[in-house]
Amino acid sequence: MGAMSSRLNDKDLLARLVAFDTVSRNSNLPIVDFLSEYLERPGIEIIRQPNDDGTKANLIIWAGPKLDRDAHRFGLILSGHVDVVPPGDRDDWHSDPFVLDERDGSYFGRGACDMKGFDALAISLLAEIDPSTLKAPLVGLFTFDEELGTLGALHFAKHWPSQRPLPPHAIVGEPTSLRAVRMHKGHAAMRATVSGKPAHSGYPHLGVNAIEPAGRIIVALTELRAVLEQERCVTSKYFPDVPYAALNVAQVVGGEAINIVPETCTVHIGVRALPGMDSPALAARIRQAVESAKADADVTFELLNDSPPFELDESALVYKAVCGLVDQRETYGVNYASDAGHLARMGVDCVLFGPGSIDVAHRPNEFIPIKEFERAKGLLRSLVQQMCVD
Ligand SMILES: [Zn+2]
Structure with a gap:
């Protein structure tokens, strides 16, 4: 794995992620192993942060330069959780929840929307980027147990070495139907x-x-x-x-x-x-x-x-960048908590921004519209370009 020849297209990558039964009660180590192997290559640092009993891990993929302690304005974290909520009664599903199914212009499967769709795009961007072109780091942060109360992000906040600065901006790819969201409840x-x-x-x-x-x-x-x-x-x-x-x-x-x-x-x-x-x-x-x-x-x-609840000032660079990409003027808040609450407490400016609708998350026949999935890829790629390359 890791070689160019074994790279998957975005749909196949999403299908691979959906096939891992990462319901929060299960270990996420199989998917963490897969991602580590998939992304491993020169110029990429892979950091695994195990939970207290070693059954789960956060996965941090660091591409590009390290940051020193001086003020830094650039660099980007793409943050997604890899756990999913249980599928519930299988009879309510029109297809196997752990087999990606394409129909009616959408991809169906548990996590397709919340939030392996975003995860697949973030991984794909990390796989395609040439680390030597990055002026500022592009970091993938993949957490465990978000659905149990953002426990993986809390663990990350507790254990990330304070002497190692993080990029100052993050996209937390919760399904927002590609709206930039700068506040949520706790x-x-x-x-x-x-x-x-x-x-x-x-x-x-x-x-x-x-x-x-x-x-x-x-x-x-x-x-x-x-x-x-x-x-x-x-x-x-x-x-x-x-x-x-x-x-x-x-x-x-x-x-x-x-x-x-x-x-x-x-x-x-x-x-x-x-x-x-x-x-x-x-x-x-x-x-x-x-x-x-x-x-x-x-x-x-x-x-x-x-x-914790979370709020980002509307003047924040990353918020303005995302709003610019999708031509947004309105401010949106969402009624659920996310990993952004803990990242924000670490001093990272977060925007919730991802493909798929929260209306279908946590339900049978969860899906992501293919057009939105593909559009998100281009938008995230432009953002990486702005925050890490230019
Ligand atoms: Zn989620």
């Missing part, structure tokens, strides 16, 4: 666990029911949700569908059997803060709602994961 995951004492339900005085306090907690969170829906912040106008922090009582697990006083009950809570909101303060309000509803119950509250 997503924080929390858990309240009520501990009771099990007993035969015929002798309730010997036990402590864990579900009843959980019920009060759920009511309090429902009230807080309604309050949050009335609140607005400076970026609300960019999120016309959902201009507020969305709180979701997402999962409740408790109880053992109908004749047992339940010992535990857990309530999982998600909240999506807008950029510009004080997200620790938001988490504190949720905690407060839980605390005030629990009365004398034994409840622990945990912040499980915090995928």
Whole structure:
């Protein structure tokens, strides 16, 4: 692999990526091995960043010069996650989710849209570039576990050596229908666990029911949700569908059997803060709602994961470059979190920009229109030219 003769065209490359079952619960090492071999050649540095138990890895492909510590204005990261959400019920699919299928002018398959389509294009650009022509680095960043709460990007942010500067610009290729997106919401995951004492339900005085306090907690969170829906912040106008922090009582697990006083009950809570909101303060309000509803119950509250909201200034070079390419004047925000939240905290200017529509992501028969896929290639190639070569 790596030799010119074995290079795949973009469609075949996408088909290869889709064929790896990279549902987040699986190891991503087979696809990381494939990409490493595919891209390996002189002038390309391949860095593998394993997760804590070694079952997964982020993959960093560095083409072109290293950056010194002085101010640098150029260079580009193309960032995509390689994990996908589970395909769900196979009967809902018109074709095998892990075999790319071309029909009606689109490519169908799990991840075709979110986001192996972009990944294939980024890899293809890294494969075709001559590293000796790069004045500034072109870096591919392929992460694990984005779909579990941007865990790979968090790992990258924690472990990337601080003495090694990254290119200052990134395209995070989430499916935006080729719109430049410069802000998104965060997503924080929390858990309240009520501990009771099990007993035969015929002798309730010997036990402590864990579900009843959980019920009060759920009511309090429902009230807080309604309050949050009335609140607005400076970026609300960019999120016309959902201009507020969305709180979701997402999962409740408790109880053992109908004749047992339940010992535990857990309530999982998600909240999506807008950029510009004080997200620790938001988490504190949720905690407060839980605390005030629990009365004398034994409840622990945990912040499980915090995928930060993200916002880039409209004057940023990379944003202006992408807007220029697609002739865009409007500002768009999106209601989901992405790896950009962590990259932005590392000082990288990020724009979300990729082919495919978020409307079909995470659904059966996910697809990417072929025209958009091909157009994206040309746009990304021009961007690489602007940011890394000229
Ligand atoms: Zn995605």
